[in-house]
Amino acid sequence: MNAVGVDIGGTKVAIAVVETSGRILKEDVIPTDKSVAPSEMIDRINQKIEELIKETRMALSDIKGIGIGSPGPLDSKNGIITYPPNLENWRNVPIVQQVKEYFNIPVTLENDANAAAMAEKWLGAAKENEDFAYMTISTGIGAGIFAEGKLLGGSRGNAGDIGHTVVDPSYGQCPCGQYGCLEYIASGTAIARRGSELAGEELTTQQVFERYHAGDEVIKPYINDVFRIIGVACVSVINTLDPEKIIIGGGVSKVGEPLFKAVRDYVSQYALNPDGRKTEIVPAQLDQNAGVVGAAGLCLNQ
Template sequence: MQYAVGIDIGGTKTAIGLIDSNGQVLAKTALPTGSEPSHMVDEIAAAVNKLIGDAGFSASSLKGIGIGAPGPLDTKKGIIAEPPNLREWWGFPIVDSMKRYFSVPITFENDATAAALAERWVGAGRETDHFVFITVSTGIGAGIFSHGKLLTGATGNAGDIGHIVIDPSVGTCPCGQKGCLEFIASGTAIARMASELVGREISSKEAFDLAFSGENAEVKELIDRVFRYIGVGCVTMINTLDPELVIIGGGVSQVGAPLFDAVTDYIQKHALNPSGRRTRVVPAALSQDAGLIGAAALIHIDYK
């Protein structure tokens, strides 16, 4: 049996797993994402070797290593370019650094792109050749499947929808534009805006609890507005790409029906094409393992 290593580098943690050719996670671990990338690669390599050793697999069965990381990045050069939540990693040559430890093929893509590939392989996108996967978490990003192929763009940054401008009146995004989707509808944004309303620091989960319990009408209004913003983002993708399906994942998607009902309602009212108004919106199937499985899928699947 051949297996691949999947590495999902996030803003706060890095997940590492062994995934077989059927998309099954055989073993996994996680490390805090450090601020010194060279040292972090040393730790990742040690964790990979320990996983392989503990699982009793032979090194010869390792097909390759797939890496997913937040963008902007440059997949042609194997460089993590300028992700807002990983400033210490800017310009870091992740692929060449991993090659110091491993001689197998190493593939590198945007984390949302990798997660979309996972959903296509063993998740909610198995039955369609045209879908958009949107992750709404710390940030917002998308992976795009069209005509049975993953669209990655010239440098691997296709689908960076978190920086579509939605409402310039709400303030300046860290990227410099005003009113980006990520700045007004991500989990980070929800926590920031709800904290301002209640006068103390709260999480996005606490914001949802306040909204849906009826305890705070202002927070409820905020959450309703956020769901509309996400609907606007989805309609923009539907009008641009004409998918059959929109898959939403990430931490914010765990709120469930209130989000999906609101987004579906917005799409039915505002998508331009009548067929677009019928676009299905479904939750991601792979939850927390999507990044891991997607990173490994970069090795297991011919995706371009």
């Protein structure tokens, strides 16, 4: 059997037809148009899914289901995207119902970090692990958590929203209202904002990291502190959930070894349990397609 994976983001929606092996048969991307009603955007997603299935020359009966990964907060049990900050006009959108009415096959909705964690469990860095956390650090920060071999969803599917854990109130007020949230300090968005303030000119996240690598004396201490704060977040995850491994993905993880070394050093000193200090901290293996492959995996690996 095959399945369709849909990965909804703030700027684009990735859609793919995926085999049981995890191989992508057909894929495409459409822009996330925030100027139209969510129902219109979902219509475009449905049409693109239909187009991709036709291109594979498969019948709808060959598709086990459609898995959707979306930014939270959401209500996965009732199939509703409730309040994602980066999809400003998507409020209480019954996406599962609209997709199911169009195709009349099973449709599953999960938090996007959960979908990516599913992909890492199925095909990536967590194939051997029953207890692990996948942490994505990109526009925002979130985590997908596997406990005893099962994806940890929570009562509404929002478990793992670690981006709004308070780590250092001195960094100021997050848009969520709390002071010093992890996401407000260490996400790609935060790094671009704070790096620009420190440099006195508009910089992208990539440009901030370029200056860090070049040894910029203003940027370097800040980025080193970001790495420390990601270490703090990992220690909190280890102390709370006792995982075997933490996998870090998302755009910020592309900075590579300096980040991983700093986080491993921090964890090896501060995790409470001596065994917890040896928790593996590794890069994601499926970053590019993790969301869409994991979303399909929600149907294929049930």
